[in-house]
Amino acid sequence: MPQFSLYDEEFHPSPWQRTWASFKASHISMLGLIMLALFVVCAVFAPLITPYDAVEQNIDGLLIPPSWVTNGSISHLFGTDALGRDLFTRIIYGCRITLGSAFITVVLAMLVGVSLGTFAGMLRGVRSSIANHLLDALMAIPTLLIAIIIVAILGTGLVNSMWAITLALIPQFVHHTRSFVRAEMKKEYIVASKLDGASKWQLFVHSILPNMTEMLVVQSTLALSIAVIDISALGFLNLGAQSPLPELGVILADGLDVAYLAPWNVAVPGMAIFFMVLSINIVGDGLRSALRKRVSH
Amino acid sequence: MDIMQVKDLTFIHNEKKRWLKRPEIFQLGPVNLNVKRGETIAIIGENRSGKSLLAKLLVGALPADAGEIEINTHKYLAKYQSKDGQQKRTHDIRMILQHSAESMNPSVPVGKILDEPLRLNTGLPQAERKPIIEDMLVKVGLLREHYYFYRHMLSDGQQQRVALARAIVLKPKVLVADEPFAALDPSIRSQTVNLILQLQQELGLAFVFISHNLGIVRHIADRVIVMEGGEIVEEGKTETIFRWPQHTRTKKLITAYQSLVPQNTIR
Amino acid sequence: MPMLDIKNLTLEMQSSEGAIKALDKVNLSVSSGEIRALVGESGSGKSLIVSAICGALPNQWNLTADRMSWNGENLLGMSVQQRREVMRREIAVVFQDPQASLDPSATLGEQLEESIPDEFVQGSWFWQRAQQRKKIAISTVHKVGIKHHKHYLSAFPHQIPADIGQKFMIAMALVSQPKLLIADDPTRGMEPTTKTQILKLFTRLNQTRSLSILFVSHDLLAIASMSHSMTVLYAGQTVESGKMKHIKKRPLHPYTKALLDSAPSFRKDLPPKSLLPTLSGSIPTLQHLPIGCRLGPRCPRAQRACVQTPAVRKIHDHSYSCHYPLHMEKL
Numbered sequence: 001m002p003q004f005s006l007y008d009e010e011f012h013p014s015p016w017q018r019t020w021a022s023f024k025a026s027h028i029s030m031l032g033l034i035m036l037a038l039f040v041v042c043a044v045f046a047p048l049i050t051p052y053d054a055v056e057q058n059i060d061g062l063l064i065p066p067s068w069v070t071n072g073s074i075s076h077l078f079g080t081d082a083l084g085r086d087l088f089t090r091i092i093y094g095c096r097i098t099l100g101s102a103f104i105t106v107v108l109a110m111l112v113g114v115s116l117g118t119f120a121g122m123l124r125g126v127r128s129s130i131a132n133h134l135l136d137a138l139m140a141i142p143t144l145l146i147a148i149i150i151v152a153i154l155g156t157g158l159v160n161s162m163w164a165i166t167l168a169l170i171p172q173f174v175h176h177t178r179s180f181v182r183a184e185m186k187k188e189y190i191v192a193s194k195l196d197g198a199s200k201w202q203l204f205v206h207s208i209l210p211n212m213t214e215m216l217v218v219q220s221t222l223a224l225s226i227a228v229i230d231i232s233a234l235g236f237l238n239l240g241a242q243s244p245l246p247e248l249g250v251i252l253a254d255g256l257d258v259a260y261l262a263p264w265n266v267a268v269p270g271m272a273i274f275f276m277v278l279s280i281n282i283v284g285d286g287l288r289s290a291l292r293k294r295v296s297h
Numbered sequence: 298m299d300i301m302q303v304k305d306l307t308f309i310h311n312e313k314k315r316w317l318k319r320p321e322i323f324q325l326g327p328v329n330l331n332v333k334r335g336e337t338i339a340i341i342g343e344n345r346s347g348k349s350l351l352a353k354l355l356v357g358a359l360p361a362d363a364g365e366i367e368i369n370t371h372k373y374l375a376k377y378q379s380k381d382g383q384q385k386r387t388h389d390i391r392m393i394l395q396h397s398a399e400s401m402n403p404s405v406p407v408g409k410i411l412d413e414p415l416r417l418n419t420g421l422p423q424a425e426r427k428p429i430i431e432d433m434l435v436k437v438g439l440l441r442e443h444y445y446f447y448r449h450m451l452s453d454g455q456q457q458r459v460a461l462a463r464a465i466v467l468k469p470k471v472l473v474a475d476e477p478f479a480a481l482d483p484s485i486r487s488q489t490v491n492l493i494l495q496l497q498q499e500l501g502l503a504f505v506f507i508s509h510n511l512g513i514v515r516h517i518a519d520r521v522i523v524m525e526g527g528e529i530v531e532e533g534k535t536e537t538i539f540r541w542p543q544h545t546r547t548k549k550l551i552t553a554y555q556s557l558v559p560q561n562t563i564r
Numbered sequence: 565m566p567m568l569d570i571k572n573l574t575l576e577m578q579s580s581e582g583a584i585k586a587l588d589k590v591n592l593s594v595s596s597g598e599i600r601a602l603v604g605e606s607g608s609g610k611s612l613i614v615s616a617i618c619g620a621l622p623n624q625w626n627l628t629a630d631r632m633s634w635n636g637e638n639l640l641g642m643s644v645q646q647r648r649e650v651m652r653r654e655i656a657v658v659f660q661d662p663q664a665s666l667d668p669s670a671t672l673g674e675q676l677e678e679s680i681p682d683e684f685v686q687g688s689w690f691w692q693r694a695q696q697r698k699k700i701a702i703s704t705v706h707k708v709g710i711k712h713h714k715h716y717l718s719a720f721p722h723q724i725p726a727d728i729g730q731k732f733m734i735a736m737a738l739v740s741q742p743k744l745l746i747a748d749d750p751t752r753g754m755e756p757t758t759k760t761q762i763l764k765l766f767t768r769l770n771q772t773r774s775l776s777i778l779f780v781s782h783d784l785l786a787i788a789s790m791s792h793s794m795t796v797l798y799a800g801q802t803v804e805s806g807k808m809k810h811i812k813k814r815p816l817h818p819y820t821k822a823l824l825d826s827a828p829s830f831r832k833d834l835p836p837k838s839l840l841p842t843l844s845g846s847i848p849t850l851q852h853l854p855i856g857c858r859l860g861p862r863c864p865r866a867q868r869a870c871v872q873t874p875a876v877r878k879i880h881d882h883s884y885s886c887h888y889p890l891h892m893e894k895l
Binding site: 337343344452453454455479480482483484485486487488490491494495509511512513515516517519535549550553554556557558 | 605606725726753754755756757759760763782784785786788789822823825826827828829834836837838839840841842843846847849
């Protein structure tokens, strides 16, 4: 940024800096961000933090209680499960798998959805309108249901469940992108750019995309929270990730068998999923209000 | 010497026939218009008389249905269907829209906004475009530092100047403006009027503008065109129209204006 | 005795940079039967004054005034109920864009009948009352010059043209028979014929019913043609105030002169296409208000003394606040 010689005491931040400033002002949003950052760190650095191996079974140490109970030991922070696997390690790897695959799912759905939505928004015609309304109708069906149907066709497994959820998330991106692009095309600055001689592609990249980033951020956080819930739900139902893969839903399902003997097997993965989704939603909400404040400023 | 000649410009807005509804037809034209180099022409008339439509047709924001426009000996048809039809249009005619705030993209800084016409139309590399843009900013009365400003940091007078800079950065011969002074405060309005007069002198720009403010029209226009119902009902030199209006619509407008001017006050 | 009397009204707000005085010792008075114009550009605080009179200020503003009275009663000392009574019956406000002030889901007739105060409608049975409301509505609408009342009263707001809309807003304001009509930039963006009709309507109402009007605008041509007196506001300070013909003939404050210069119709001798005399610079924002006289940075006659806010001085009813007014030689 160049040195301004106008008002020295005045600092004009760029739109992103203003968004960050109003996001920071909300304590709850910052808390959510810290939680989410913690989960991301766990996901990225999983092999470095975990003391044990995720699938190694230890017959001698079945159902050891977690460290805060009197019988537990510090060597197994969250205790072990029915096959002697360390729960702490499994949870960390679980965060990695759940969050990681949810993230990949959302990115893929966003790329496909935004491209389709942009095409539909910038071109006109009766056929595009019909396609859009069909996709909009798909949005009325819950994503989990669509994912289950697709998994029934493709078969079980983590990768198949990821494909299923990607396909289930695409209609929402298409819908929001299309309505946004259509509204933008009517704006006066787009007309001015068209008069300057911009082609449709140049219009999109230089004029519409900078305005679209806010909407995309909001939609992707929503989609991320849906993806996390759906992946763990599919894992729980044994339709997605299969045991012994340490996905959070799978851990929860495994723990269900011994729920009365060793409640921590159910509580700990459940809390992990709960806090993960909570932090994503809080951050998404904070971003939404920060962005709304910026527009109305 | 005529810099722009418009022949038989026509626009027929025909809403497709829907069930149980008759189609609405608004026909503009055929319009014939000649503009000399450095001349200022004001278009006045009631609302919905087709003034904004004419401005948009002249500059090419809407495709016309018939007619020929010749600017600076470059002749082309006013109607275009495909994109290469639009390529043949020239950038010698540019437009300023009424709401300067809406014609600026809120997420794009001023420098990039002004860079766009240059990037799309001249083959100059980035290093050569930046000094042109900075010169343009100084010329319209802004500072070089405004290159990095966003829309929300500028006052509406400054936004109007950015719109003006964007229009003249390609060095056009004709500038079309749709009510450029309507949303401005009086002191900013005077500054903008002076700016346009100076630019006209420097660049030999012809200026076609739409306005309701007959005081400004009388002061800066060389010729006045009166429109009603999509047609030009009267045109002529400013003083002639103001002193001896012929058509009923012109008479109504001039009488309304004269009743506000100091010597014939209402009370 | 003036009907509306405001003296030294100050409006302050606390912000991160300290106290911001949006209005600094503003004086305004409207006498019975006169049309007073409140002239100011954007950022001058004229809408804030209208909100202050109506009692509709947002909470963060702190209002202090030496005197703010309506017909002798102190507006600031009244309870909320009394204030609302005053607003309802004696003061009426017409705003800028008629489309924005009307309920889009109800016809004009319904809205007008709804706003008739109950005291004017007598009758023991509800159908008698409804008939009377209709009658009052039709007669009010005729008074403002809308002829085809049947067509317009059954129309919706989006179907009527702008001039009928604004006249209708005036009718809605008149229905409670106020003594003061505050018009907040009613003719903005209107074409000349419509503007003249509305201004003629105001003059007629003022003459026939001795309705006082506070006309807030920055359209000098409209103001000069119909106001009796004028108060000029710049960035929250009153700079000049007095009778219209005195100010037009001899403006005493440089800002008033600049405003009069911005309308080329006021001067006969201006050659066509010549540069208009202007003040350099732009209106200061709320965060960067200059100390002392707020026109200081832009004023061509500014000297060192202008960092002190000038006191109000009077010459025969024509008051001004300037250290170096135009009738003094430039030092």
